[in-house]
Amino acid sequence: DAGVTQSPTHLIKTRGQQVTLRCSPKSGHDTVSWYQQALGQGPQFIFQYYEEEERQRGNFPDRFSGHQFPNYSSELNVNALLLGDSALYLCASSLGLAEIYNEQFFGPGTRLTVL
């Protein structure tokens, strides 16, 4: 049973560019959340997708956008990259929206470096 997979593993971009990160959830999971983990910090919630719609959003600007596909995989897009966007981007999958709290399974992350 494949867990959460993310691609690419590492990425280097320059300021002003755009980037797309990809996530495939754990088999059977239908909900995908994205987190940004800056160096020395804990993961910060960006947004969550369920049924191809953004359901929850953290305190991130509109430069951060996402998409969920019918197969539940997801993309995170960041436009107009800033140096401060350099971070580890984590994808987490779970089953359903939480009326009860559902365990999230995290992928290994994509390390984005903005020069």
Next chain:
Amino acid sequence: DQQVKQNSPSLSVQEGRISILNCDYTNSMFDYFLWYKKYPAEGPTFLISISSIKDKNEDGRFTVFLNKSAKHLSLHIVPSQPGDSAVYFCAATPPDTGNQFYFGTGTSLTVIP
């Protein structure tokens, strides 16, 4: 605004002894708390959780204690093993937010053989 805080960036413990990791939070609306463990080059993995209606939850060597009046939770690992060496994050969520978790900054635990 850091709503979940882990004030100890690192902790070293001898193998076989108890490891105690601490976490404080500011949002009284949080009603569910978790601990995650993270090895280098891997994503965080779920370790143990506790609901705000409880003050203790135990799973094998791991016990989480919740003190709601102090807005404090702790993770006890007894006995500590070298394989427990990792970064530990506490996380919390308020109700009706669809698994939107707020994470602390992490504590790096080193268990010395």
